Amino acid sequence: MKKILIIALTITTVNGMAQQIVPLFGDADIYISNSGHYYKDVDNDFDKFVGTWKWIDNSNSWTVVLKKILQIDDGDGYTYDALYGEYQYIENGIEKVNTLANINDSNIHPLSHKISNPLIIANHHLPQCLDCEVNERRISITIEHPNFSQITGELIMRYRNEGGVEKIYLNILDGQGKFTLNEGDPTNIDIPLGEYVLIKQ
Numbered sequence: 206m207k208k209i210l211i212i213a214l215t216i217t218t219v220n221g222m223a224q225q226i227v228p229l230f231g232d233a234d235i236y237i238s239n240s241g242h243y244y245k246d247v248d249n250d251f252d253k254f255v256g257t258w259k260w261i262d263n264s265n266s267w268t269v270v271l272k273k274i275l276q277i278d279d280g281d282g283y284t285y286d287a288l289y290g291e292y293q294y295i296e297n298g299i300e301k302v303n304t305l306a307n308i309n310d311s312n313i314h315p316l317s318h319k320i321s322n323p324l325i326i327a328n329h330h331l332p333q334c335l336d337c338e339v340n341e342r343r344i345s346i347t348i349e350h351p352n353f354s355q356i357t358g359e360l361i362m363r364y365r366n367e368g369g370v371e372k373i374y375l376n377i378l379d380g381q382g383k384f385t386l387n388e389g390d391p392t393n394i395d396i397p398l399g400e401y402v403l404i405k406q
Contacts, residue, residue: 229286230325230342239282246273246286250325250342253364254288258373258403264298267396269373269403270308274315288346290320294396301395302351320360322347332361332376347380350394356380358394371405 227235228247235244246252251273260267271290278284291304304319316322323346328337330345337343343363350356357380365372377398 224284230327236281236283236285242283243276244283244285246325248342250344251286251288251323253371254344254362254373256371257406259406260375260401260403264295266293266295267401267403268293268305268406269320270305271320272308277315287315287321288323288344289315289318290346291318292320292348292396296395304351319349319351320346321349326361332378334363337363348377348394348396350391353391356391356394358396358398373403373405375401375403377401 224241224243226245226247227242229235229244230246230248230250254271255273256271258269258271269290269292271288273286273288275286276284277287291306291308293303293305294301307313307318323344326343326345328334328339328341328343330343334341334343341363343361346360346362348358348360359378359380361376361378363374365374377394377396377400379393379398
């Protein structure tokens with residue numbers, strides 16, 4: 206029995222040394238190759254953004270579906286948690302974008318979805334949130350044009366629960382993700398830049 210206990214403690218110690226948990230939000234350097242680190246959403250900042258969210262304005266609508274994945278392993282010697290998603294945009298009753306069918310496609314890497322590459326950001330991160338709580342955290346995440354991966358925007362998302370109604374206050378910024386394009390190609394994502402309030406469905 207004593208030998209079994211020693212072996213179990215040895216295995217636990219080796220595994221503990223192989224994978225150090227590093228908070229995704231913090232001052233530590235992140236994503237160090239071959240570190241064995243697990244960059245974990247320790248405070249579950251991503252969790253409240255998971256789900257289906259919708260903005261409606263007359264015949265215009267925008268639906269966003271977000272999911273969280275744990276311990277992605279890119280083969281770079283570390284793992285990390287991430288938020289990713291897909292979206293549908295309808296303008297004047299005409300569907301301009303719909304990538305929602307891809308949300309459950311296991312052949313798509315989480316960082317290859319049309320909404321991906323999240324960061325947990327503090328209140329002082331631009332654009333500044335003047336009515337945020339002192340320690341409130343938001344999410345910055347990239348949104349891609351459905352047909353041109355080089356055309357991107359940046360979503361700054363803030364979660365609020367107002368009278369039991371869950372909302373995301375969302376600001377779309379120009380992602381500056383542009384390269385030389387062919388004449389006639391779009392110069393921005395199909396959703397107008399600006400502020401939106403999406404309600405959880």
